[in-house]
Amino acid sequence: MKLPRSYFNYISYLGTITALIAWFAIIFFIIQINFFALENVYFDLYAYIVTPAFLVIGLVLIPVGMYLKGRKIKKGLIISDDKLLIINLRDPKTRNGIFIFSIVTVFFIIFTIIGSYKGFHYTESVEFCGKLCHKVMDPEYTAYQHSPHAKVRCAECHVGEGADFYVKSKMSGMRQVYKYILGTYPRPIETPIANLRPARETCEKCHWPQKFYTNKIRNEKYFLSDSANTEWDLIMKMRIGADHSSLGNTEGIHWHINPKVEIEYVADNKRQSVPWVKYKDKSTGKEYIFTDNDTANVPKPDSLKKMEHRIMDCMDCHNR
Structure with missing residues (x-):
């Protein structure tokens, strides 16, 4: 199987090597994540975001190198009998090139869809928000783990439904990553979030506002600052809603x-x-x-x- 002569150049070589290394790296990370159940937040980052980016760069470099080499051939800077930009299906080299390009493109599209899906869910995960940026979000992540919302994903409140706020959150995230790398983010995180x-x-x-209870008993446990740290229970009856459901949200806190x-x-x-x-x-x-x-x-x-x-x-x- 012979490839077009325009393929044989250093840029296409670099693209091929980069794409192959990224490809095997993706397979390695996916195997580690799915078969060995390794819970490492950085494996997800490399598997679904970093290495796919290098795979795309490598695949882009291949046709770029072929294009530049083809221009040199056309200008006569490189002696060659090949005809530039002429697709001759009778030529085995052309058929081989189209076949390889088609196979690679199909696999690339399939894995791009899978990678995009995985990458989307990864960037919406608690691990991505709380662990990857651990230096920034450590206090918030610690408080979150001990809060009533510990079972609720960060993105459900900070992003919510719909593509519009998802895009806004990722655009804001790019600015936050920039500040994180330079170490210019505020310490502690400023509140309120604008x-x-x-x-x-x-x-x-x-x-749901329609489902608020009339009254709620809340028991808060404290310990006094005396030598025995005496336990002190504060029991409060909180009026959340109206006494009668027909009144709706006209009464209560x-x-x-x-x-x-x-x-x-x-x-x-x-x-x-x-x-x-x-x-x-x-x-x-x-x-x-x-x-x-x-x-x-x-x-x-x-x-x-x-x-x-x-x-x-x-x-x-x-x-x-």
């Missing part, structure tokens, strides 16, 4: 997430100081504005228009 997806599109997928109610507010960068709040009843259109008792803290009308107006959601209370 570009977090609205809670109505994430939190309320599980915590979650009345503000009633679909007929909108709470809009203005705050500082840390959302600790809230000098201006607007309550809107969507059913009647009535609006009520509440401001800080200290008029010095209340922004002027011109400044108020330029400030960020945020619609109150779950994270304003449950991320303290």
Whole structure:
């Protein structure tokens, strides 16, 4: 089986070697992951992201080298009897080249689909978020493992459903990787997160406002700072919803997430100081504005228009 003469050049050689090494590396990592059940976050990274990238680079270098070699042949810089860009199926070299190219392309497409699928799920995994960037996310990952949401994947809240926020999260992730490599990321991670997806599109997928209980008993265990570290139980009865289901979300601590109610507010960068709040009843259109008792803290009308107006959601209370 003979290959076209244009293949024989250093660039195509480099591409072939790179693609072959990447190919065998992918097979090696996949075998380690699936047959030996090795739980190493970096194996997934190399198997589904790093080595496929080198495979693509290698496969691209092969035709690039052939194209450059073909141009030299056409210009007469290389003595050759080959006719450039003429496909002659009677020529065994041409048939062999097309056959090899077709087989490689089919396998490449198949493994690209599989790799893309695996890579997508890997970048959505808890291990990718919590372990790969362990230096950055170690405090958050530790807290997450001991939280009520320990069984919920990070991406379900930080990304959510749909391709639009998936793309936004990965674009933001590229910037975060850049800062991670240079070591310029903030320590600790700044809060609140400015570009977090609205809670109505994430939190309320599980915590339905229509399913809140009327009252809930909460038992918090503390230990006093005396010499015996005396145990102290704090039992609280929390009124979450209305006493009667017919009242909907008009009462209780979650009345503000009633679909007929909108709470809009203005705050500082840390959302600790809230000098201006607007309550809107969507059913009647009535609006009520509440401001800080200290008029010095209340922004002027011109400044108020330029400030960020945020619609109150779950994270304003449950991320303290």
